[in-house]
Amino acid sequence: MLLFLTYSSLFFLLPLSCTPSPATAKPTIPTNLKSNNYTHGWRRFEKLVHAKRGSHICGISLLKSYFHRFGYLSGQQDRNYSEEFDSDLELAVIRYQEKHGLEVSGTLDPKTISAIMSPRCGISDSVKSGLHTTERYVYFPGHPRWFRQIPMTLTYAFSAENLIPYMSLEDISSAFRRAFSKWESVIPVRFEETGDYGSADIRIGFYGGEHGDGQPFDGVLGVLAHAFSPPSGKFHLDADERWAVDFEREKSKVAVDLESVALHEIGHVLGLAHSTVREAVMYPSLKPREKKLDLTLDDVEGVQALYGSNPNFTVESLQEYSETSNSYHPAVDLRHRSTKWAMFLAVPILYFFM
Ligand SMILES: [Zn+2]
Numbered sequence: 034m035l036l037f038l039t040y041s042s043l044f045f046l047l048p049l050s051c052t053p054s055p056a057t058a059k060p061t062i063p064t065n066l067k068s069n070n071y072t073h074g075w076r077r078f079e080k081l082v083h084a085k086r087g088s089h090i091c092g093i094s095l096l097k098s099y100f101h102r103f104g105y106l107s108g109q110q111d112r113n114y115s116e117e118f119d120s121d122l123e124l125a126v127i128r129y130q131e132k133h134g135l136e137v138s139g140t141l142d143p144k145t146i147s148a149i150m151s152p153r154c155g156i157s158d159s160v161k162s163g164l165h166t167t168e169r170y171v172y173f174p175g176h177p178r179w180f181r182q183i184p185m186t187l188t189y190a191f192s193a194e195n196l197i198p199y200m201s202l203e204d205i206s207s208a209f210r211r212a213f214s215k216w217e218s219v220i221p222v223r224f225e226e227t228g229d230y231g232s233a234d235i236r237i238g239f240y241g242g243e244h245g246d247g248q249p250f251d252g253v254l255g256v257l258a259h260a261f262s263p264p265s266g267k268f269h270l271d272a273d274e275r276w277a278v279d280f281e282r283e284k285s286k287v288a289v290d291l292e293s294v295a296l297h298e299i300g301h302v303l304g305l306a307h308s309t310v311r312e313a314v315m316y317p318s319l320k321p322r323e324k325k326l327d328l329t330l331d332d333v334e335g336v337q338a339l340y341g342s343n344p345n346f347t348v349e350s351l352q353e354y355s356e357t358s359n360s361y362h363p364a365v366d367l368r369h370r371s372t373k374w375a376m377f378l379a380v381p382i383l384y385f386f387m
């Protein structure tokens with residue numbers, strides 16, 4: 034907990050701890066890559082665009098804290114990170130670019146900075162040091178899962194004291210029901226809502242700031258939610274986000290789609306870590322007003338390797354589902370993906386933002 038408090042403090046102390054370099058006075062990040070209207074502190078990373086090894090810029094120390102938090106910079110959190118872009122930071126940037134399907138340059142190019150500023154899940158990314166990342170699903174260390182007889186039932190409940198005032202429990206419950214049902218359709222696991230929060234396997238609530246698990250939330254955008262690997266069942270959403278179940282009703286530019294985030298965090302509850310596949314539900318970031326409502330083949334293969342397949346599941350049924358959904362983004366062409374999967378593993382494809 035102390036480490037994270039230290040990290041949070043760094044955000045607020047930063048302007049006092051160093052003097053901006055003249056070289057950073059005019060960031061040149063393209064307008065279409067700027068996270069306009071993002072109010073979160075990560076916005077200040079924008080001024081680091083084009084920084085590379087040898088750069089000495091006010092804000093580099095904060096970026097080191099960010100990379101440490103999300104698993105890209107090893108060792109102990111350092112309260113006194115320097116403002117120098119050193120070789121350790123360069124390696125962290127390379128790992129980050131590999132994990133996020135960005136061009137691997139080791140420099141903070143505009144697309145990398147844009148990715149870093151994007152709202153994301155609070156769970157650390159699993160990064161294997163010294164190895165090139167394979168583009169596919171990932172597990173937590175030790176491959177934790179729920180060990181119960183298959184088919185199994187997991188119960189879930191909402192914390193009555195930790196909801197959000199502008200959204201009904203009915204709306205919240207419906208969004209989660211839809212998200213759980215998508216995972217149910219591919220593995221032999223049922224999810225059942227219960228009113229008994231204390232005994233539920235999965236305990237869901239909205240929390241603001243520091244809330245007792247050492248991973249404080251950070252206000253609007255930034256970290257959106259986190260859920261812990263089996264058998265924890267802790268599932269927390271940042272109460273300070275503007276959560277939405279219908280973008281027609283919720284017009285805020287920083288609104289976050291509840292069902293999309295629920296779908297992602299349920300993957301953590303089942304044992305999946307962050308995927309490197311940009312289209313996958315288990316990819317770590319989600320932009321405001323973005324929806325990601327369809328499990329991809331990557332998500333399905335990852336979770337089925339842990340639990341086996343639902344007897345009624347077929348790849349074709351997933352395809353049909355994707356075609357009939359109202360996903361904001363076009364669904365992945367699974368027929369193409371399934372036939373090309375071996376090639377995807379052999380030749381990682383580099384994706385780019387927008
Ligand atoms: Zn996550």
Ligand SMILES: [Zn+2]
Nearest residue numbers: 244246248269
């Ligand atoms: Zn939490």
